[in-house]
Amino acid sequence: MPSPLRDLREQIIRAASVAGEGHIASAFSILDILWVLYHGILRHDPGNPSDPARDRFVLSKGHASLGIYGILAQRGFFPMDELKTFASSSGRLGGHPDSRKVPGVEASTGSLGHGMPMAAGMALGLKIRESASRVVCIVGDGECNEGAVWEAALLAAHHKLGNFTCVVDFNHSGDRALMLGDLAGKFRSFGWEVTEIDGHDHAQIEAVLKPHGGDVPRAVIANTIKGRGCTDMENNPAWHHKAPKADELEAVLAQLT
Amino acid sequence: MRRQFVTTMERQLDEDPRTVILLGDIGVFAFRNAFKKHPKRIINIGILEQATVSVAAGLAKEGFIPLFHSIAPFVVERAFEQIKVDFGYQALGGHFVTVGGSYDYAALGCSHHCPGDVGLMQAVPGMQIIVPGHPAEFDALMTQTFASGKPAYHRLSERSNREARCVTFGKAEVVQSGGGPVIVTVGPFLDRVIEAAGGSDATILYYTTLAPFDAETLRQHAGDGRILCVEPFYEGTLAASITSALRGKRIALSSMGVPRKFLTDYGHASYHDAACGLMATDIRARLDELSHV
Structure with a gap:
């Protein structure tokens, strides 16, 4: 029997293939994290996506949109069949997620370094309102080149946003440009609690993403493999922004795990 | 005009619990009473304009009406992409109030000049652009647009006309x-x-x-x-x-x-x-x- 995640990967690849577009490997890098977040961690209601009591999730690395679309569809925010409209002129599922179009998408992202401070602003707003909801965002390691990420890190610690968690999808795709060095140490020095995990180990992900209380924001350095779950895509830069052509599709699907 | 800005926004803080003011480390003394009265909703956010605009967008998403105040080049030019995408594209309500437009800060040199602010803001579809000529006009236009649900840019000037006009938002x-x-x-x-x-x-x-x-x-x-x-x-x-x-x-x-x-x-x-x-x-x-x- 194929696992639900393998099934989701297939849907994502098929959607990208139809569109001839998509950052599949970036989506696969975070798919385990998204799966755990939406299966027991984040309070969410597909029937009422703007429920004030929901937890908020912001995909700051918006180019991994296929990942969040797959999970939101799997949870019932919209039909899974809609993935076939990905990046089409008549569809609402764009190459980057749009909060004004897609139910369950909290922020329109795409320009790297915007989502994390927006998520921090949400967390600040929830804190002002003394809400019990929390905010989780995912940034990429390449995105951590952006100064606005570190501006947000300063702000979140200073304003004691214990309701805020930032997961770094550390798949090392940014290493070819700029080495981040001791990323955990950097967040610690900004005043965050930091935990490093295997970003594909569901038990580790679940343990670290449970509500933690307190007034210190939490950074999760998730060591991941870009393209995880499709043998040829794993750590293969050729697949960063590429979709299989129709005649390649079956061969790619055969590599799914 | 800056004194009127403080008076107007103190009133908004008192009257509308959705008001959140983010100061880019300027005007802090002028707002000292507001800091005492509304410590949660007026914040000296620091000198990090890009994240501040995004944080303001996050606050807007949570139902607040944020206002970010700093010097024109640092709000409009440094954080332009955040204004364009986070506020403009997402059609969020909020206010950007600047000082130092054009050469109001002449003595501080080119880094503090900003004659291009209005032209840039025109490039953000949906942005409301307001240039009052008198403190009372600022008050009227801020009041009229405060809860419009759209982004607005208010350009304060160091110099004012002698008399206020009875201005209406959107009308010449x-x-x-x-x-x-x-x-x-x-x-x-x-x-x-x-x-x-x-x-x-x-x-x-x-x-x-x-x-x-x-x-x-x-x-x-x-x-x-x-x-x-x-x-x-x-x-x-x-x-x-x-x-x-x-x-x-x-x-x-x-x-x-x-x-x-x-x-x-x-x-x-x-x-x-x-x-x-x-x-x-x-x-x-x-x-x-x-x-x-």
């Missing part, structure tokens, strides 16, 4: 009506335009809302199409709005504003007015030139 005011050229002017330039037009038969249209641009009032008073635009930012900034409003009509448009070059001298703003050819006598000379077209 006909200050005087005649059979000669039409002068379109903005905010703090009104007094010098009135002085320049003394004894002439020019029509004067006074704009404090630049976007959305009141095309109807211009169309109604465009006369024979001779238009002189006197604008307190880069010259030509309003040209597209004016020509679009008068589409299909033959016009002769002459623009006077800050020349499109870096101003390398220091001194006072009045020195730059003269150096840029923006004194009342310069405006009169251009008006006379247009009168003979």
Whole structure:
């Protein structure tokens, strides 16, 4: 029997293939994290996506949109069949997620370094309102080149946003440009609690993403493999922004795990 | 105008619990009473404009009406992409209130000049652009737009006109009506335009809302199409709005504003007015030139 995640990967690849577009490997890098977040961690209601009591999730690395679309569809925010409209002129599922179009998408992202401070602003707003909801965002390691990420890190610690968690999808795709060095140490020095995990180990992900209380924001350095779950895509830069052509599709699907 | 800004926003903090003010480490002393009264909803956020705009967007998503205040180049130019995407594209309500437009901070040099702010903000679809010419006009326009649910840019000026006009958001005011050229002017330039037009038969249209641009009032008073635009930012900034409003009509448009070059001298703003050819006598000379077209 194929696992639900393998099934989701297939849907994502098929959607990208139809569109001839998509950052599949970036989506696969975070798919385990998204799966755990939406299966027991984040309070969410597909029937009422703007429920004030929901937890908020912001995909700051918006180019991994296929990942969040797959999970939101799997949870019932919209039909899974809609993935076939990905990046089409008549569809609402764009190459980057749009909060004004897609139910369950909290922020329109795409320009790297915007989502994390927006998520921090949400967390600040929830804190002002003394809400019990929390905010989780995912940034990429390449995105951590952006100064606005570190501006947000300063702000979140200073304003004691214990309701805020930032997961770094550390798949090392940014290493070819700029080495981040001791990323955990950097967040610690900004005043965050930091935990490093295997970003594909569901038990580790679940343990670290449970509500933690307190007034210190939490950074999760998730060591991941870009393209995880499709043998040829794993750590293969050729697949960063590429979709299989129709005649390649079956061969790619055969590599799914 | 800055004192009025504090008074107006203290009132908004008192009256509307959705108000959150983020100060970019300026105006902190002026808002000292508000900090005591509303410690959760007025924050000296620090000097990190890009994240601040995004944080403000996050607050707007949570139902607050955020206001970010700092010096014009640091809000508009440094954080432009955040303004464009986080507020503009997401159609979020919030306010950007700046000081130091054009060469109000003349002595501080080019890094603190910002004659391009209005032109940049025009490039954000849906952005409301407001340039009051008097403290009371700021109060009126902020009050009228505060809960509009759209982003708004308010450009405070160091200099004001002597008297406040009864301004309405989105509407231009006909200050005087005649059979000669039409002068379109903005905010703090009104007094010098009135002085320049003394004894002439020019029509004067006074704009404090630049976007959305009141095309109807211009169309109604465009006369024979001779238009002189006197604008307190880069010259030509309003040209597209004016020509679009008068589409299909033959016009002769002459623009006077800050020349499109870096101003390398220091001194006072009045020195730059003269150096840029923006004194009342310069405006009169251009008006006379247009009168003979």
